[in-house]
Amino acid sequence: MKSRPHRVENRLQAELLMDRTWLRLLDVFAREGRGVADAARVLGVTTEWLFRRVRRLERAGLLSVQGARSRAGRAVKLYRAAAETFFVPFSLVPPETVxxxxxxxxxxxxxxxxxxxxxxxxxxxxxxxxxxxxxxxxxxxxxxxxxxxxxxxxxxxxxxxxxxxxxxxxxxxxxxxxxxxxxxxxxxxxxQRTGEVPFLLGIFLADTSRVSGLEHAHGAAP
Structure with a gap:
């Protein structure tokens, strides 16, 4: 049975989860505990760059240390996301800002x-x-x-x-x-396809009949 999303209760967490850059970072830690160096390799970034962002996610309560493992004679912290999926209520973030x-x-x-x-x-x-x-x-x-x-x-x-x-x-x-x-x-x-070249796709469609700014458009109501 699929587990329910974790309900977010504070605005800081909601704001981080609205940003897909932060969301992608968090997702690397969603299914298993990872060290920062390991996660940095997966993301293709430097360990130093990721470590600063891991600390911010940890302070926000979206990441926590779930254990450690020995590597080259020292303990490496393993970080895990608070959940695999999150539910952010509109009471925290108004719909127009999502x-x-x-x-x-x-x-x-x-x-x-x-x-x-x-x-x-x-x-x-x-x-x-x-x-x-x-x-x-x-x-x-x-x-x-x-x-x-x-x-x-x-x-x-x-x-x-x-x-x-x-x-x-x-x-x-x-x-x-x-x-x-x-x-x-x-x-x-x-x-569903997996190619080697990244492309950015944006899809936008919205009913603007009750929104000002398109009065000039052909067919718009007077």
Whole structure:
């Protein structure tokens, strides 16, 4: 029988668990006690870098010493996470703030990756830029294009792997649920694969009918 998630009762723990960087560090210690050097090898970081973060997780009560083992004549502390999974109630963290810091960090990483893409061939050549375009539903967007009319898609396998864009869609509730299911299924299918190159994928879909800021969008209510 699967155990229930450990309920978090303080805001410090909740804030750390909202940040996937901290969550990934904690997860290395979730299923067994590990020494810091061993965990650092798994994560691909230095022992010194990880040790400082282990101390913070320990002070927050998310990690604790579960024993020790002898190595090269000295005792190595074994750290274990407080649980394998955690439940953070919205009474500790308002729903609108969940993941905000996480998304900001990943957006910065994404923008940096895009910047480096455009320093490489073929975009290091003159003539590339963006063209404004209009979708059938009236939403306007930007497309990467060369001045002679060649599009990103025309490069085929030579095109860097990157998808970027925000689009306003006007859907029925049924269409929106269908799209939500397809996006989850698409992510799930590729999440099972194990390749050697890391890619950052972001999936965003939200009902903005009651949120100001898109009054200009085609089809928006007056």
């Amino acid at each position: 993941g905000r810091q996480n998304r900001a960090q990943h957006l910065e990483l994404f923008e940096t990756a895009i910047g480096r893409t455009f320093l490489q061939a073929p975009f290091d050549q003159d003539g590339w830029g963006f063209v404004t375009a209009r979708m059938p539903n009236g939403d306007v967007h930007l497309r990467i294009m060369r001045e002679d009319g060649a599009l990103w898609a025309d490069l085929g396998d030579a095109a860097p792997v990157m998808v970027s864009g925000w689009h306003v869609l006007h859907l029925t509730p049924s269409d929106a649920h269908e799209l939500q299911g397809e996006l989850r299924a698409l992510h799930g299918r590729y999440a």
